[in-house]
Amino acid sequence: MRESSLEAVRGDSVLLPCSFFTSSDFSRLNVIWTLAPFSSPGSPVQVIVYDHGQVIKNPSLIGRVDFTGLPFSADIMLNETRVSDGGIYRCMVNNPPDTADPGVGELLLSVLEPPSLPVCEWDGAVDVGGSVRLSCSVEEGAPTPEIRWEKVNPEEISLPINMEGELSGSVQIVNVSSQTSGLYRCSATNVLGTENCYINLAIYNSEAAPGGPSGVLPGVLLTLVMASVLLALLVIILWLHRTGQDGRSSRRRRRRHRKAEEEECYNEIRYTPSLMKRSFV
Numbered sequence: 001m002r003e004s005s006l007e008a009v010r011g012d013s014v015l016l017p018c019s020f021f022t023s024s025d026f027s028r029l030n031v032i033w034t035l036a037p038f039s040s041p042g043s044p045v046q047v048i049v050y051d052h053g054q055v056i057k058n059p060s061l062i063g064r065v066d067f068t069g070l071p072f073s074a075d076i077m078l079n080e081t082r083v084s085d086g087g088i089y090r091c092m093v094n095n096p097p098d099t100a101d102p103g104v105g106e107l108l109l110s111v112l113e114p115p116s117l118p119v120c121e122w123d124g125a126v127d128v129g130g131s132v133r134l135s136c137s138v139e140e141g142a143p144t145p146e147i148r149w150e151k152v153n154p155e156e157i158s159l160p161i162n163m164e165g166e167l168s169g170s171v172q173i174v175n176v177s178s179q180t181s182g183l184y185r186c187s188a189t190n191v192l193g194t195e196n197c198y199i200n201l202a203i204y205n206s207e208a209a210p211g212g213p214s215g216v217l218p219g220v221l222l223t224l225v226m227a228s229v230l231l232a233l234l235v236i237i238l239w240l241h242r243t244g245q246d247g248r249s250s251r252r253r254r255r256r257h258r259k260a261e262e263e264e265c266y267n268e269i270r271y272t273p274s275l276m277k278r279s280f281v
Helices: 213-280
Strands: 004-009 014-016 030-037 045-051 054-057 065-067 076-078 087-094 103-112 119-124 132-137 146-153 157-159 168-173 182-190 193-201
Touching: 004 014, 014 103, 045 065, 054 065, 119 193, 132 146, 132 182, 132 193, 146 168
Parallel strands: 004 103
Antiparallel strands: 014 076, 030 045, 030 087, 045 054, 065 076, 087 103, 119 132, 132 168, 146 157, 146 182, 182 193
């Protein structure tokens, strides 16, 4: 077997070579491929086996692994590679009645993966004199991405970073001032590229700027009070207008009533003498 190291990008196919020499026929050829993953090198797993003309595959690799040159070579093709496929592969070939010890070779496979998009977050006090913590984390990337924090606006400054595991890093900024305001960038980089996320940090001077964050609540309360007063005045105006209309309507009804009564009395006085005259005729 040719001993070597290989690299593949996640999702690609890679050929794992295993050549051998034998003086016997292939009727009893036996080939065993195993993998000691980087994640658990002490626990190798069987990948694929060729034994007396039969192929046996690891159930988790069915559809992704197969021999390519049997019986003349023991090369295998690994398709749709994953980061978990990385590790040390061993190919063992035995072909009785050859009396030589089984041939064993090793191959180191590294599956590369670009960094995933990092996630930027911040917490703390953004008032002058406060303390702010900027954090950045990335979920994927092989080899492990390098995480960097920089202030990019108004001027570019590299910041010291506290790593929190392999895939997360933070920056602590104390005693912040107006000069702390600006655009901050977290970069996750490996051999396959760089991904960035950003935080736009604004520091407020609550004493010098009443209209700043500390003045927001009083401003809202003042607006609500003024709106309530205007609403009350509108209700009073509408009530007075309605009351005035009701009063005028009532006076008009009283005048019509008095007029009707006067007309009725007049009729009584007008016709009474004639009636009396007729009574004496």
